[in-house]
Amino acid sequence: KVNKKDKPQLPPGPPKLPIIGNLHQIGLLPHQSLWQLSKRYGHVMLLQFGRVPAVVVSSAEAAKEVLKIRDLECCSRPPLAGSAKLSYNNLDVAFSPYGEHWREMRKICVIKLFSTKSVQSFQFVRDKEIDSLIDDLNDSSLSAATVDVSAKMFALTASMTLRTAFGKAFGGSELDNDRFESMIHRAQSTLGSFAASDFFPYVGWIVDWLTGLHAKFERSFHELDDFFGLVIDEHLNRIPQERKEDLVDLLLSIERGQSEFGEIQFSRDCTKAVLMDIFIAGVDTNAITITWAMAELARNPRVMKKVQDEIRNSLKKGKVSESDIHQLQYLKMVVKETLRLHPAAPLLLPRESIAHFKLADYEVHPKTLIQVNVWAIGRDPNYWRNPEEFFPERFSDSSIDYKGQNFEFLPFGAGRRGCPGIYMAMTMVELALANLLGCFDWKLPNGMKETDIDMEEVAALSTYKKSPLKLVPITYQRPSEDQT
Numbered sequence: 001k002v003n004k005k006d007k008p009q010l011p012p013g014p015p016k017l018p019i020i021g022n023l024h025q026i027g028l029l030p031h032q033s034l035w036q037l038s039k040r041y042g043h044v045m046l047l048q049f050g051r052v053p054a055v056v057v058s059s060a061e062a063a064k065e066v067l068k069i070r071d072l073e074c075c076s077r078p079p080l081a082g083s084a085k086l087s088y089n090n091l092d093v094a095f096s097p098y099g100e101h102w103r104e105m106r107k108i109c110v111i112k113l114f115s116t117k118s119v120q121s122f123q124f125v126r127d128k129e130i131d132s133l134i135d136d137l138n139d140s141s142l143s144a145a146t147v148d149v150s151a152k153m154f155a156l157t158a159s160m161t162l163r164t165a166f167g168k169a170f171g172g173s174e175l176d177n178d179r180f181e182s183m184i185h186r187a188q189s190t191l192g193s194f195a196a197s198d199f200f201p202y203v204g205w206i207v208d209w210l211t212g213l214h215a216k217f218e219r220s221f222h223e224l225d226d227f228f229g230l231v232i233d234e235h236l237n238r239i240p241q242e243r244k245e246d247l248v249d250l251l252l253s254i255e256r257g258q259s260e261f262g263e264i265q266f267s268r269d270c271t272k273a274v275l276m277d278i279f280i281a282g283v284d285t286n287a288i289t290i291t292w293a294m295a296e297l298a299r300n301p302r303v304m305k306k307v308q309d310e311i312r313n314s315l316k317k318g319k320v321s322e323s324d325i326h327q328l329q330y331l332k333m334v335v336k337e338t339l340r341l342h343p344a345a346p347l348l349l350p351r352e353s354i355a356h357f358k359l360a361d362y363e364v365h366p367k368t369l370i371q372v373n374v375w376a377i378g379r380d381p382n383y384w385r386n387p388e389e390f391f392p393e394r395f396s397d398s399s400i401d402y403k404g405q406n407f408e409f410l411p412f413g414a415g416r417r418g419c420p421g422i423y424m425a426m427t428m429v430e431l432a433l434a435n436l437l438g439c440f441d442w443k444l445p446n447g448m449k450e451t452d453i454d455m456e457e458v459a460a461l462s463t464y465k466k467s468p469l470k471l472v473p474i475t476y477q478r479p480s481e482d483q484t
């Protein structure tokens with residue numbers, strides 16, 4: 001006889017329907033549906049997505065257990081159809097399961113591609129892109145034109161990433177801006193899709209064929225693959241004198257065995273899979289963060305003025321450069337506050353347990369999908385006073401940072417699978433924002449009030465602002481005594 005007290009207890013969760021389990025309870029914004037469910041069933045809850053058990057974590061304490069104390073048990077990724085397709089069968093970093101391949105690929109990212117030294121070596125790229133952005137916005141200011149900030153920020157981060165990774169500008173000959181943007185969004189939506197084959201083994205693929213999801217995955221894969229193939233061919237055919245080393249050159253040298261990373265077979269597909277990660281992780285997340293920050297500032301004129309004053313008074317010059325950013329403490333708080341309310345990946349990337357373990361006294365079995373709702377944790381009144389308010393001052397005199405040590409604030413995740421691109425991301429985001437705010441004042445278009453700014457979200461792999469943010473830039477004229 002087993003005493004009831006000694007029986008392993010599974011986490012609580014909502015009742016489920018036959019076959020689909022709880023899938024019907026996940027709406028278009030899964031982080032919000034899961035947040036509502038967690039209010040009823042607790043900060044560690046168990047759901048069933050078709051045949052797959054899923055544990056959803058919605059508190060800092062449980063997040064710490066998953067991402068720190070039990071990191072090793074929780075650091076794999078589930079085999080999902082969309083990500084497997086785009087990552088050349090999980091040859092990349094972000095979606096590959098825990099193991100030797102992932103460890104080596106991650107090492108390449110941390111030591112080579114996204115290291116401080118590598119990011120700093122591309123400062124000239126970011127400088128040039130900021131110059132063109134400022135010129136462009138000055139033109140809009142002259143004609144008092146309304147600017148689509150969301151689209152501009154996408155173009156900016158796409159150009160910065162493309163030129164860093166591929167040595168080529170956004171809107172090059174093969175891909176115009178619109179095609180490039182839809183290619184990225186299609187890939188995002190492929191990676192963020194719920195495929196029937198993910199949750200219904202053996203039969204789900206039939207549903208994916210019938211609904212056209214399979215064809216969507218194939219299309220997205222082929223357009224990315226063709227693009228990467230073209231870029232790689234261009235690099236291979238370049239005459240040596242024209243070479244200016246970018247991330248593709250680095251990956252090709254690893255492929256040729258000309259580097260210290262010899263533990264895995266680094267094939268052409270590995271190169272393409274890492275390029276896919278850089279694209280997907282690097283472009284949209286940064287653009288989304290800058291756009292949310294601008295939307296919050298446009299809604300909060302007090303904060304907008306305070307951050308502009310900081311930039312203009314402490315730097316006493318027009319364009320802000322990277323070496324100036326450390327002086328802008330309030331700007332850094334604005335970025336943190338944006339990441340708290342609008343983490344680009346509100347449920348992080350999905351994890352999968354690889355062993356049996358206990359979480360808050362509940363049993364978790366191997367092969368359980370694990371989702372950490374950092375969006376809900378960032379809005380939890382247990383950790384944040386007036387959590388819905390955009391109030392960057394909450395970070396002054398506080399050591400809370402986004403680097404994965406403070407579990408109430410996890411926009412980049414934490415632990416072994418935490419984001420390795422934090423430095424690259426923050427360099428781009430802070431530089432772009434400092435220049436948007438230092439060089440321009442921002443007005444709302446005709447007759448619009450602050451409260452009219454729509455903050456609705458759309459979820460794909462990342463969660464972005466549903467309606468594009470439209471604002472009118474006005475070039476800031478520095479008072480003449482400051483012009484030195």
Ligand code: HEM
Binds near residue numbers: 412
């Ligand atoms: C504001 C910008 C960004 C945000 C909010 C962000 C957020 C995240 C999050 C939440 C994860 C999953 C962490 C986890 O599972 O614990 C992640 C993973 C990752 N990010 Fe970022 N990221 C950003 C920018 C970047 C950039 C610029 C790069 C590089 C180009 C990058 C590369 C990656 C990679 C490769 C992974 C997978 C790591 C792994 O599975 O080992 N990210 N990021």
